[in-house]
Every structure is written in C-alpha cells, then in structure tokens.
Amino acid sequence: MAVIAAFVVNAVINLALGLLLAQVLGPADFGRFALGTAGAVALNTLLFEWLRLSATRFYSERVRQAEPWIRGMLDRAYLATIVGLVGAALLALAGRPLVGDPAMLTAAAAAAAIGLGLFDYAAALARARFVGGLYLRLVLVKNALTLPLMVGTAWATRDAAAVMLAGGLSQFLAALLVRRAFADPPIAHAPARRREALTRFMGYGLPIVAANLVYQLMPFANRWAVAAVAGFAEAGYFSLSADIGGRIFGTIGAALDLLLFQIAVLAAETRGHQAGEEQVARNVAVVLALILPSAAGVWAVAPALEAIAVPDAYRGHFVHYTGLLLPGLLALALMNFALNPIFQIRRRTLPLVAAGLVGAVVNLVGAVALAGPFGPSGIAAAQSLGFVAAMLVLAGRALAGRDRLSLPWRDLAGVALATAAMTAAILPVRGLDPWLALPACLALGGGVYGALVWCFDIAELRSTVLARFGRAVPAE
Template identity: 25%
Template sequence: MLSQTVHYSVASVVSAAVGLLSAVVFTRLLSPDEYGVYVVGLSTAGIVSALLFTWVRVSALRFQSEGGTVDVRKTIFLAYLISALAAPFALLVATLTTSVSFERNIAAVFFALGLGLFELGQELLKARLQSLAFMSASIIRACLAFVLCLIAALLGGGGLLQLAMAGLTYFVTTALFASTILRSPVAGPKLSDLRTFAGFGIPITLSGIVFAIHAALDRMLVFHFMGDHAAGQYGASADLVRQIILIPAVSIASATIPLAVRAYANGGADEARPHLEFSLEILLAAVLPAVVGVVLTSSYIAGVILGAEFRETAAQIMPILAFAWLFQSFSQSYIHASFHLAKTPFMMTTQSIAMLTANLLVMPLLLARFGLVGAAVSLVIVEGFGAAFGWYLTRKAFPLPFNAFQAVRIVAATAIMALVLTFLKPLLPIGILSFGILAATGCLVYVVAAFAFDIAGLRKAVIVQGARRNLWPASQAGHECPLPASSLTAPVTGLPSISVREP
C-alpha cells in the first residue's frame, strides 16, 4: 500500500507542480477571455469523455484488478474503439445543446478522445499494480502538455490551440507506453467480456455522465451567465485549488481501490476493512492540512502564482472552493470504494443524480445573486450534501470503517499548524519569499505534529526503520542480534498486512 501510494503521490506531486507552473505562465500569457475558452472546452471534453468511455474505464479497473489469470486488456481497447465510433454523435449533441462554437466543440471532442485513451491505459496500469509506469506516464504527459501549450501560447493561438495541444499529448503519451500497458503475455479479446463490461459499466456510465455534468456545471453556468472572461477567472482559481487538494487525494485512491478489490477477493471483508481504514487515515492526513493551508494562505497563493487579472477573484473564492474539494476528495477517494467492492454501481448513480439535482437548484440562484462567490458557495453546499448522502448509501452497500481516534489526531495536528500560520501571517507581506516561509513552516509544523501523534503509524515506522539500520552492522559482523528477527519484520501496528508485488 505505501509503496504504491508513494509512486502515485510522486506522479501527483510532479503533475501538480507542472500545473502550478502552467498557472503561473498561462495566466500571464493568456487573457481571462482566452483562458475561459480553454476552461469551457475542458468542461465540454469532460462530459463527452464520461459519455463515451466511463463504462470501459471502470470495467478495466474493476476486472483487471482481480489479478491471477484475469487479462482483459485487449478486450478493453476493443471496447474503446467501439465507443470512439460515437464521437461524431457526441460532437453533434454538444453543438446543438450549447452556445459554444462548432470549432471549439471539435477541439473539445478531440481532447475527450485522447483523454479517454490515456485514462484507459492508466487504469490498466493501476489494476496490474504497475505504479512506476503509471507515475512515468503521468509525469511525461504533464511535461509534454506544458511544452506544447507554451508553444501554442507564444504563437498566439489562444485558448482553442491550447485545448488542441493538450489533447494531442494524451495520444502521444499513450503511444509511448503502449508496449508497457500491453506487456506480454496478453490474452485475446473476448466478446463475452464485452457483455460483462456493459452490464457492469453502463449503469456506472450514467453516474459518470451525471458526475461530469455536475463537475462542469459551475463553469458552464458562469460562462452562460457571465461570459468567457468570468469563466476564465473562475476556472483558473478552481483549477489551482484542485491541483493542491484533489490530486493528492486521487493518488491515494489510485492505490486504495485496486488493493481493496484484491484484498476483498482474497480474504473477504475481514481483510478489506483494515486496508480501507488505513487508506482513510492517509487520505485525511494528506487532504485536511492542504485544505486549511489553502484557506489561510489563499491571498499569498494568488499573488504569487496567478496573473494580475486573476488575483482578486482567486483571493475571494479559493478559501471557499477548498472545502468543496475536501468533500469531493472524500467521496471519490473513499466512499466510491464501497460501491466498487459491493458491485452496486446504481448507488453511485443515485448519489450523482442527487448531487446534480441539488446543483441545478442551488447554483443558478446563488450565481445570479452573488456572482462568482455564489458559485463557489453553492459548490461547497452540493459537495457536502453529496458526501453525506454517499456515506448513507455505503451503509447499504459495503459499510466503510471510520476510526474516530485517527480522525481526531489528524484534526489536532492540523489545528496546531493552523495556529502557527495564523500568528505568522501578519508578519509577512504578500510575496514569493513570504509564501515560501509560510508553506515551509506549515509543512514542518504539521510533520512534527503528525510524528508526535503517530499519524498513519509514522513514528512507529521511523523507529522500526532506525532499529533495522542500527542492527544491520552488528548482524553483518556475526554478533547476536539484540532483538528477535520477527520483531523487525512484523508489520507496524495499524498497517494492513497486504503483500503485493509489481508484475
């Protein structure tokens, strides 16, 4: 679990770093109107990708994760090709149902096709526990996207060319890793598996479409009511917060769900629950301090990272959006594991429909009354409702464990960090150096507190590793080891005893 999480975390950290660099560069090279074209295009592409490829993606993760002799890779790519044939229909629907131009919708559908292919390969790598390859592909794609989009911006291509270049990187990266994804031996495609995928994945596709519409609705409504300029300002702020909070959560979920499925397949609920409990502890330990850090330092983040035309809006709505991503990370990275394990995709659909309904009721009212601040507040309300409703549904699917003592320790460590930052902020003016001091201080204080409270077994793990290093020279010299060997190889208390090897 920890080894897998490290690889996924590195991929997320590097991708987030490139994302932050992109925000620094492109909010200065692009106007809010041009950035709005890119943001609206991404929203459209997300809906199209969910419509075409959700059933294939979730089937890849669910069935390939069973391990053993299971190999559905060629069947999965056959399913992708079948779905891709519906792309012209998706383009027609997007053109008829939105006020976006035909050219912008073409770029969005192209992006969706590349995104679907790349995500499919990544799901297969996750399912086969090839986390190192997953990490490499994520990093290469992020770096390639930055370079190509930078060239597009310098050539004056605007948001439309940005969208096309970003879509191209998905195809290129997938081609580079095709031999790794399809590492021999590979079983041939099976039509019977396609029927299984459809039976499992199509109900989730409805959920995926609804979630995609929900995820894009705030940006699309901002575009509809206020235009590209406001959509660009809102999208830049939302993307920045998402990179800081949601990407680490997704990296943890990338390790959680495949290993949970494998643990459940091997040992049932008794083996899956300890793994899930530890996964939740890691999730909260990573996300909660990030949320509080964004809330306390949003003006510094906006002043350092975003261009001048984006900063005022970001400083207003980033502290609000941080809580929306907290609830969303809890839903996607933990609650959804219950629906995967219980094979109850209709419950995920039920959750997504409830959230979209709430979004349609709340978002237009608050957006029309309070502008971009209203859009951010409505997103928090809807995501909080969705997390609570999803947790209720897990009681009927696979009941998820929740260790209150672990949560209290994480809250306490985060509160200590928040207290230090609150006293430090008035002493520091907005600037790069001040932001660096705040970020470094917050991280240091939180790590020390996490060590003191032994969050995720951190203190025990450090002590055990130190004991191993201290005893290694003695054992090499032929001296008797002062501790029994079993005490050095036994798992740390609180860690799930799941042993996995990367194929």
C-alpha cells in the first residue's frame, strides 16, 4: 500500500510540475529546460544507472547481512562518480565566458544528474529490501521539496539552468534527509570482495546502460533537431507532449517495477531460476494490463487536457505531438518494464544493446527522410518509429529461439480486447465539452476496462486484489 500511495503522489506532482513549469517559463525557455533535463537524464543513465540496476538485482535484506561488500562497493562507486561530476560541472562553468548559455546548461545538467542519481539509489535500496514505508517517506520528502523549489526558482529567475539546479538540489536533499534509514550495519570484509562485486556489476549493468543511453539520446537529439529546424519554441511544444507522456508511463511503469521485478528476483533467489522466469512472464501480463489502457486513455483525454490544463501558448500543438509521440512512448515503456526484466533475470543483457542500436538507426533514417516534407512532425514520427523498431527486435529475442519465454497469451489477448472495448466506449464522449469529456472518459473508460478485467480475471488482477484485501471466492 505504501508503494501504491507513493506512486499516486508522484504521478500527481509530476504532472502538475510539468504544466506549471511550462506555464511560468514559456515555450522557448521550457524548450531549453527540456533539453537540459534530457542531458541530465542521459548523464544519470551513463554514470549511475549501472549501479542502480546492480542494487535492484544483487542487493537484498539477506545480502545486507551476509554479503556487506555489495553495499560497500555500491557506496564507493557512487562517491567516485559524484566527485567526477562535480569536476565536470566546474569545468563547464569555467568555459562560460567562451560559450555562454550552453556552458550553464551543461553545468546544471551535471549538478542535476548528481541529485537524480542519489535519489534513484536511495529508492533502489528501499525497493531491494521491500521497505515500502521508507520508499514512501523518500518520495514524500522529495516532492515536498521539488514543487516549491523548482516552481519558485522558475518564477523568480525565468532561467532554465537555475530551475534544473533546483530540481537536482531537491532530490539530493531528499536522499540526504533520510540517509540514516538506509544505513547498513558495519561488518568487516576483505577489499577483494568489493572488486569481485564491481566486476559483477559492470558485466550485468553496462549493457543495460548502453541501451538506455541510446533511448535517452534519441529524444535529446530529436529535440535539438526540432530546435534547429523550427526554433526553441517549437522544441518546447514538442517537449511538453513528450515530457507529460513520458512522466505518465514512467511513473506507472516504475511503480510496477518497484514490486514486480523484486518479486521475480526473490523468486529466483529462493526457489530457483525457473521460478524467477515464470514470475517475469506473469509480470509481463500485469505491465501490459496497466500500460496499454493508459496509452489509450492518454490519447482519449488529450484534447480535454489541452483545453483545461495546458498553458495557452502550447494549445494546438499538445494534441498534435501527443498523437505522434504516443506509440513510441508506449513501446519504450513496454521495453523498460516488460521486456528488459526478461534479460535482467537471466543476467544476459547484451541483446538490449542490439535493440537500442536498431532503434537509433531507424530514428535517424526516419528523421532524415521525414523532416524535409513534414518538418518537426516528421521528427516526432521518426522517434516513435525508432522506439517501436527497438521493441520489436527485443521482443523477437525474448520470445523466439531455444530460450524463449512462455507468456500467458490468454491474458495478453484479454488486455488487448479489453482496451479495444474501453476505447470504443469512450469515443462518443471524447468530443464533448472538455469539462464534461475529461471526467466522462475517465469514468466510462475506467468502468468498462475495470469490469472486463474483474469479470475475466485478466492478468490475475482480480485474484491478486482478493488475495490482498479479502478472501477469494471460487467462480461458479
């Protein structure tokens, strides 16, 4: 329940934060902020992600007591990376007299990456130990700091770099304020054990990092391409749709991943590799059952959301870019939270790199081919094509061949059919007045989809709810 509460809080705050910053900064500065933030996320992925992934895969309550060198190596690697990023930020600031604003954005991106990396590390430790209350406290502290610091800085300075610094500071402070709760008992161990752990971390995490870095650089390059073709204001229009959609899917997926992947790791650790694979297969159905209807819902309510909540300067662009980017955002979420765990549980992560490279090539070719006739819209479509191509390659590797994963195809088909029924039900109300369309789409779509999931126990969601909150009654 604590993880679910944290997910709800995070989703609401992230959506409000994106809209408020877009309103205060305006399209051009929001475009600069989005570019800088994409750089910070790319830095975090490149430098910290392999350590965060190693924490979720190799750290646990048992490991905390029995293999303390795992945590020791994680802490040392994080500290060394932070020192390096501080140096990079100072070098960027030193170059400001020569290159101006880009140096400030670069320095702010490095500083923001430090805060983001530390917060993600703390969240990963809580996740690996199944300490939901601690994770909730961390998220609440972060959001209590993020909203006033970032919006207040935007209001006072109208400066994208300053807002990025405020965001990084809020996450750094959140991790700092709860640091004692994450402390491990001091247990003596040989330094050689830490070196062994580092080798294990790198072999497991670096291929995932390489793939994720490609997925971060694709939107980053596309935003720069849009800015080059049509200016920073157009990049702001593009970025708002991408950021809101990405936050929605990222928050939902991360909330699921917080529980599902750790359950699979625990199953593999306690009952063997086959049990871990079976749990990952069940997880795929659960992820699809929540991500796919969410994508249909975002498409359905986009016009109403634009009319009600999107700042005036972005109207007319938000729905357009959302429609173009949505297939790619859906594909990326399914890769990150449904397909990647298949290879993570097997500790065979190289196929993720191959899929990422295919996606990057498709994105590049598509952007070159479509930017001329369609302008920024062609670049948005190319991004979706790249993510969909990567997803198909990864799915082919996971679901074909000698080691293919056996999926619950009945559940997957049920999700697709229930989503189609939900979409058909909300189409007649999508064009109503926005203040009527938004609640009508949410209530009608949620009711239809929820009823079908409950009646047919799609992805065993009904069974899970009854097992958690009440006694299951056998169906007659």
